[in-house]
Amino acid sequence: MSDLPPAAYTLEYPYTRSTGPVVGPFLTALRDGRILGIRCRGRVLCPPLEFDPETGATLAPDFVEVGPGGRVLAWTWIAEPARTHPSSLPFAFATILLDGADTALVHAVRAGSLGEMSTGMRVRAQWLEERRQSITDVYFVPEGQARDQQIPPGRGEVEMTEQLISLSYSEPLHPHRARYAKGLLEGRFVGQRSPVSGKVYLPSKGYDLLERVRLDEADDVVVANTGTVVSYTVITPVQYYGQQETEPTIRASILLDGADQPLGQQDIRSIPISEFRAGMRVRAVFKPPAERDLGELDNRWGSTGNVLSRWEPTGEPDLPFEKIAEHNW
Amino acid sequence: MTAQEIAIVAFAQTPAHRQYDDSEPSMLMDLTNQLLAETGIEREEIDFTIAGSCDYLSGMPFAFVMNVDGLGAWPPVYESHVEMDGAWALFEAWVRLQVGDIDVALVAGSGKSSPGRPREIFALQTNPYYCAPLGLDPVSVAGLQARALLDAGKATERDFAEVVSRSHRDGLANPNAQVAKDVSVDALLSEPYFAAPLRRHDLPPIADGAAAVLIARGERARRLCERPVWIRGIDHRIEPSHLGLRDLTDSPSTRLAAEKLGIHAGAIDVAELCARFSSEEIVLREALGLREPTRINPSGGPLCGHPVMATGLVRVVEVARRIREGSARRGLAHATSGPALQQNLLCLLEGGA
Numbered sequence: 001m002s003d004l005p006p007a008a009y010t011l012e013y014p015y016t017r018s019t020g021p022v023v024g025p026f027l028t029a030l031r032d033g034r035i036l037g038i039r040c041r042g043r044v045l046c047p048p049l050e051f052d053p054e055t056g057a058t059l060a061p062d063f064v065e066v067g068p069g070g071r072v073l074a075w076t077w078i079a080e081p082a083r084t085h086p087s088s089l090p091f092a093f094a095t096i097l098l099d100g101a102d103t104a105l106v107h108a109v110r111a112g113s114l115g116e117m118s119t120g121m122r123v124r125a126q127w128l129e130e131r132r133q134s135i136t137d138v139y140f141v142p143e144g145q146a147r148d149q150q151i152p153p154g155r156g157e158v159e160m161t162e163q164l165i166s167l168s169y170s171e172p173l174h175p176h177r178a179r180y181a182k183g184l185l186e187g188r189f190v191g192q193r194s195p196v197s198g199k200v201y202l203p204s205k206g207y208d209l210l211e212r213v214r215l216d217e218a219d220d221v222v223v224a225n226t227g228t229v230v231s232y233t234v235i236t237p238v239q240y241y242g243q244q245e246t247e248p249t250i251r252a253s254i255l256l257d258g259a260d261q262p263l264g265q266q267d268i269r270s271i272p273i274s275e276f277r278a279g280m281r282v283r284a285v286f287k288p289p290a291e292r293d294l295g296e297l298d299n300r301w302g303s304t305g306n307v308l309s310r311w312e313p314t315g316e317p318d319l320p321f322e323k324i325a326e327h328n329w
Numbered sequence: 330m331t332a333q334e335i336a337i338v339a340f341a342q343t344p345a346h347r348q349y350d351d352s353e354p355s356m357l358m359d360l361t362n363q364l365l366a367e368t369g370i371e372r373e374e375i376d377f378t379i380a381g382s383c384d385y386l387s388g389m390p391f392a393f394v395m396n397v398d399g400l401g402a403w404p405p406v407y408e409s410h411v412e413m414d415g416a417w418a419l420f421e422a423w424v425r426l427q428v429g430d431i432d433v434a435l436v437a438g439s440g441k442s443s444p445g446r447p448r449e450i451f452a453l454q455t456n457p458y459y460c461a462p463l464g465l466d467p468v469s470v471a472g473l474q475a476r477a478l479l480d481a482g483k484a485t486e487r488d489f490a491e492v493v494s495r496s497h498r499d500g501l502a503n504p505n506a507q508v509a510k511d512v513s514v515d516a517l518l519s520e521p522y523f524a525a526p527l528r529r530h531d532l533p534p535i536a537d538g539a540a541a542v543l544i545a546r547g548e549r550a551r552r553l554c555e556r557p558v559w560i561r562g563i564d565h566r567i568e569p570s571h572l573g574l575r576d577l578t579d580s581p582s583t584r585l586a587a588e589k590l591g592i593h594a595g596a597i598d599v600a601e602l603c604a605r606f607s608s609e610e611i612v613l614r615e616a617l618g619l620r621e622p623t624r625i626n627p628s629g630g631p632l633c634g635h636p637v638m639a640t641g642l643v644r645v646v647e648v649a650r651r652i653r654e655g656s657a658r659r660g661l662a663h664a665t666s667g668p669a670l671q672q673n674l675l676c677l678l679e680g681g682a
Contacts, residue, residue: 017457047458074476075473076473077522077525078524079524079525082466083446085464093463106463106573119480161458174351175351212399214358
C-alpha cells in the first residue's frame with residue numbers, strides 16, 4: 001500500500017421526480033398535515049400505490065385519510081444511524097399500520113431508547129416545522145409523547161419532489177496508480193511496458209488488456225514530457241448542478257513520446273482554441289514542486305491532477321495525420 | 330424446444346477481501362486466466378461473456394465497461410451485463426446457450442464494496458418516493474425481518490446466533506473466507522445489538538471479491554473437463570417492492586422457484602444459501618423445506634464473505650466444487666437480490682456423465 005493518502009470522492013445526483021396522480025396527492029396532503037391511503041378492492045393501501053398489487057390494474061384516485069395514529073407491526077432499533085437516516089440520534093425503523101389502513105408504512109419512530117419500543121405499541125405522526133414535500137416531512141413517536149400540532153396548509157399541489165443523493169467513497173490508490181501519482185509529483189510520467197505486447201500504457205491500469213497480463217513495478221517505464229495532440233474537443237459548459245466552468249475549454253488527448261496510449265482529458269488553457277489542432281507538438285510544463293498536488297486523481301480517473309502549469313507548443317513541425325491516425329478518434 | 334444440456338466446466342473465485350488493493354478488472358483477469366488455463370481453451374473460443382456488477386459500489390460510472398478488460402477485451406467479445414449478482418448473469422448465459430447456436434460462455438460476478446458505504450448505497454434500491462429518502466437500508470430491513478420472525482414465533486435470537494456460530498466455524502475450513510472463527514452461541518448472545526434484534530455478527534462483513542464460471546453445452550462440456558457439473562435448472566422469482574405488502578417471515582418467491590425446479594425430486598446433499606443475515610437463513614430453510622441430512626452453507630456462507638454482486642455466484646461455485654470433488658452428488662445454489670430476500674434465484678446442480 002502506498003504512503004499517499006486515500007483518494008476520497010463524492011458522487012452527487014440531484015434527483016427531481018414528478019409525483020404523478022397518486023404520490024402527488026399523498027405528498028400534498030402530507031405537507032398539509034394529513035396522511036392518505038388509497039382504496040383498492042375493499043382494502044386501504046398506505047402508502048398509496050398507483051396499481052393494484054394483486055392484478056397490476058391502475059387504481060382510481062380514491063383516497064381516504066388514515067392515521068395519524070397507528071400500531072407498530074415490526075421494528076428494529078438503529079443504534080448507530082447512518083448519515084442518510086432521518087435521525088442522527090438512535091431511533092427505530094418500524095412497519096406501522098396506520099388507523100384505517102390495511103397495509104403498513106415503513107417509517108422512523110423517535111422513541112428515545114430501545115426500551116420504549118415494543119411490537120404492537122401505539123405511535124403517532126409528528127410533522128416537522130419545515131416541510132420539504134417529502135416522505136421525511138413526518139416522523140413517528142410513541143403515542144404518549146405526541147404533541148398536538150396545527151399544520152398550516154401549503155400552496156398548490158406537490159407535483160415535484162427533490163432528493164439529493166450524495167455518496168462518499170475513499171480508497172487507497174492501487175499500487176501502480178500510486179507509482180504513477182508519485183511520478184507526477186516528482187515531475188515525470190511513469191507508465192508500464194507490457195512484456196508481452198511491448199505496448200507502453202500511460203497511465204497504466206496495472207495490466208495489459210490486450211494480452212490479459214498483470215504488470216508490476218518491474219514493468220514501470222518513464223516516458224517523455226513531450227508529445228503530440230492526437231485528438232481534442234472543445235467543451236461549451238452547460239450550467240448543470242455543480243458546473244464550475246463558464247467559458248469554452250479544450251480537452252485534448254496527448255500521446256507522449258514513448259507511450260502507446262494517449263493521456264486523455266488534458267485541460268488546455270494556454271493555447272488559443274483557434275490555433276489548436278491535432279498533430280501539434282506540445283510539452284508538459286510542470287508546476288514548481290511545492291505547488292503540485294494530485295487534485296481529483298483517484299483510481300477511476302483524473303489523469304494529471306494539478307501537477308501541470310500548462311501544455312505549451314514545442315515549435316516542432318506538426319506530425320502528419322498518418323502518424324497519429326491510430327489514436328485519432 | 331428440447332432443453333439443452335449445459336454444464337459448468339470450470340469455476341474460480343477470489344478470496345473475500347476486506348479491501349483488495351487493486352482494481353475490479355484485475356480480479357476478473359486473474360479468474361479468466363485461471364479458467365482458460367484449466368480448460369485449455371483460447372479466449373477466442375468463448376462465444377459469449379456476461380458479467381454482473383454494480384457501478385454504485387465503487388462510485389465509478391460505467392465501471393462495468395472497464396470490467397470487460399478483465400474478461401479479455403481483444404478480439405472484441407459478444408458481451409452482456411446485468412446490474413445484478415453474477416448468479417443472474419449465469420441465468421442469462423444459460424438461457425443464451427439454450428438457443429443452441431453457440432457452445433461456451435464465460436460468466437462473472439464482481440464487486441468492491443470497500444471504497445463506499447453499502448448502507449447508504451443500497452438504500453437507493455428502495456422506492457424513491459416512500460423509502461429511499463428515509464435511507465432505508467438492507468441492514469435495517471433485515472432488522473425488521475428478524476423482529477417479525479421473533480414475534481411470529483418462527484425463530485429466537487439463539488437461532489440467529491446458532492446460524493452465526495456454525496457459519497463462522499465452517500469458515501475455518503474455507504480458504505476464501507474473510508471471517509472465520511470458533512465462537513460459542515452464548516458468547517455471541519452477549520454481544521450488543523446493532524440493529525436490534527440483530528447484532529453485528531448477524532450481518533455480513535463488507536468485502537471485495539469476484540467469482541467466475543465457464544459453462545458449455547453437451548458434448549463440448551464433456552470434452553472440456555473430466556467431471557462436468559450439470560445445471561439441471563435455474564428459476565428466479567420476485568416479490569413486491571413494498572415491504573407493507575409482504576409477509577417478511579416467509580419467502581413465497583423462493584418456494585415457488587423451488588417448486589418449478591422440482592428440487593425435492595431427489596436428495597439435496599448440499600445447499601449454499603445466499604443468506605446475508607443470519608435471520609435470512611431461517612426464512613430460506615423453511616421456504617425450501619431443507620432438512621437433515623442436507624448440509625447448509627458448508628463454506629460458511631455470506632456471513633463469512635460477502636463480495637456483493639458475486640456472493641450469489643460464489644454459492645454456485647461452492648456447490649459445483651463439492652459435486653466435482655465427489656462430496657455431493659446433487660446440490661442447490663441460491664442467490665438473492667433486493668431488501669429482505671425480495672428476489673430469489675435457485676440453481677439446481679448435479680454430477681454424473
